[in-house]
Amino acid sequence: MHIGDFKETYSSDQAVFINATSRFWLGVLFAVLFLFPFVAGDYLLFMANLAGITIIGAVGLNILTGFTGLISLGHAAFIGVGGYTAAILSTRFDLPFLLCLPLSGLMAAFFGIIVGGPSLRLKGLYLCIATLAAQLILEFVFVHWESLTGGIRGMNISPPQIFGYVLDNDFKFYFVTLVMVILCVTFARNLFRTRVGRAFIAIRDRDISAELMGINLLQYKTYAFALSSFMAGISGCLWVNFLKTVTPEHFPLMESVRYLAMVIVGGMGSILGSILGAIFMTIVPELISTFLGFLVNIFPTAMSFLFPLQQVIFGLLIVIFLVFEPHGLAEIWRRIKNYFHLWPFEH
């Protein structure tokens, strides 16, 4: 329990972790995250890797959509660009994993800049549809440029290596994911304490006002697209190296929608929100399938409803969250935290 924040300097006001309590809990969290793979089973490790990779993608999208206010329906395609870059670089050119990682990020960022380029002229819904077009065009390229991407069959890659150490199982890969998640989240959290990050927020709140205050809209919107797609690329590279295969089916429009859903369910404009949203959206479908699998044991005919029912629940989740809790999981988390701040002396 801690009571009251008394800040005497600007630097303490801007600190990421305001007080000893939050630093303590962060330490606990790191310890838990580090010890987790030693106790968790295969399935949990698999899910944790998946969640970690998704978190990086969701944080990337939140930079663009939640903080800069540019809606993108093409995030999965950027993740795909990163994934394909990683797969091509490692199979054709035998580049090491540690080099592939930033290169896939850069490639995705490059595509992001191309798509984001017109964002100065296109606003709101028009931009949203333009990114939708980008998603569909990239998807088409993934499927049809067979000599490069392997078409529908995709490509298989060998397990990644770091300085000769082969990451051939989920346990070893977990630590790579963990480090990348921590790096990306720290970067994103700090980004919004800098000029660039604050410019993003100003653009989101009102782009014309931001421009009047001396923010070069084109430059900063391009930054936003580049940063967001860079993270998407990193996420894609990890994804491909984790699954050791890449096919166009991994990056459909529905996946972009799922990422948007994470950002919204988590809470727009909140880094913690994207983390919670990504974990939520990774775990909930699994829980639903487990539950439905349980139902199938009792009623064998329920099998055919499995997929559609999942779809209905996914839709319901989005609608219910938006109608009843528009600020998302981050807001729920804040409320819980506040409740315990002064617990048990609430008033």
Place this chain on the structure above:
Amino acid sequence: MDIFLQLITSGFLVGGIYALIALGFVLIYKATNIINFATGEFMMIGAYIFYSLMVYLKLSPFIGFPIVIICAALLGFLVERLILRHMLGQPNISIIMVTIGLGSILLGLAEIIWGSSFRSFPPLFPRKPIILGEIVLRSNLFYGFLMAMVVVVVFLLLFKYAKVGVAMRATANDQMAAFSMGINVKTMFTISWAFGAIAASLGGIIIGNIGGVQPTLGHIGLKIFPIVILGGLDSIIGAVLGGFIVGIVENLAGGYLDPYFHGGVKDLAPFVVLIFILLIKPHGLFGTKEIERL
């Protein structure tokens, strides 16, 4: 040359049907500023209801159509009242996501109720192909086009002359002014959703009659975006013209380019055209250019 003419005419006919669906979309957008990502699912639901009425209840199409229209209006009404009314004043992205979520719900429900298998309608129109000179047109397409045009014209007349239509236009133009003139703006929102759903489901029936019904019928809904963006999101004339343009473009691209790319160009071409149009005219061909003030 024959192939070219053939492609253009059938593209034109398909375009007319797209125009109807896009009209449903623009109706909703104009009045409420909501991008309805569930339009495709509205189409699918309409087509399935019509299919059930025809096949399970063995009703004649003349009874089937009014029932579908009533159901669609009800669906639009419920969606507006139960979900979107709560979203007033929320940011664009939230509203977009709500309609996406809604689409997901409708898609799942349709698959639970009707299954995922492909079904084809009992014949509605005479089977004999229409022959114009050297061009042969599928009868379903031709009559479907005529039907779509009739509905589009009815809607356009409704807007021009009926009291509801004038009120809707007034609401779209300026909500405050409309409100002070005694127009119930909220009712207008509901009516726009009902009209939008009706247009979409009629379009769904026509498309279902040409290509059969299955839950993925709603994917055609994605084509609405190039259409309405081409025409400008808030322009009814733009939606109709955009429908024709997209119909023709996709047919030409499909006819000439598909063999080189192993398929898929047909669905992609409208989006490529869309990007070029947006680069030149960021508000589409007929969209209102927003003037922003601080």
